[in-house]
Amino acid sequence: MITFRTDFNPDGFEQSIIEPLKHSIRSKLTAAGLATLTVNIKKDPHGGLSLHLEGPDEDLVKAKQVLNVR
Numbered sequence: 001m002i003t004f005r006t007d008f009n010p011d012g013f014e015q016s017i018i019e020p021l022k023h024s025i026r027s028k029l030t031a032a033g034l035a036t037l038t039v040n041i042k043k044d045p046h047g048g049l050s051l052h053l054e055g056p057d058e059d060l061v062k063a064k065q066v067l068n069v070r
Contacts, residue, residue, distance in 0.1 A: 001035060001036065002025075002026050002029055002030070002034070002035065002036075002037050002038075002039065003037075003038045003039070004022050004025075004038075004039050004040075004041060005038060005039070005040045005041070006018070006040075006041045006042070006043075007040065007041075007042050007043065008042075008043045014043075014049075017049070018041060018049075021041070021049075022039075022041075025039055025051075025067065028066050028067060029063055029066060029067075031066075032062060032063070032066045034055075034059050034062060034063055034066070036055055036056065036059060037053055037054065037055040037059055037060075037063055038053070038054040038055060039051055039052075039053055040052040040053070040054065051067065051069055053067075053069075
């Protein structure tokens, strides 16, 4: 199961960005055959969003490639 967490309480504007982002991420990971990851959406001090992935090492490598994140 792909689960999502946030370390903040998104306001209405942030929620309108996060929901499509979650859908896109879930679609890409599912298409790549990944099903057991946790995606942490974090907010940096400047208001930007970043992704932090948790899961088995081999799945993390593949997920980072699919999502083009470091």
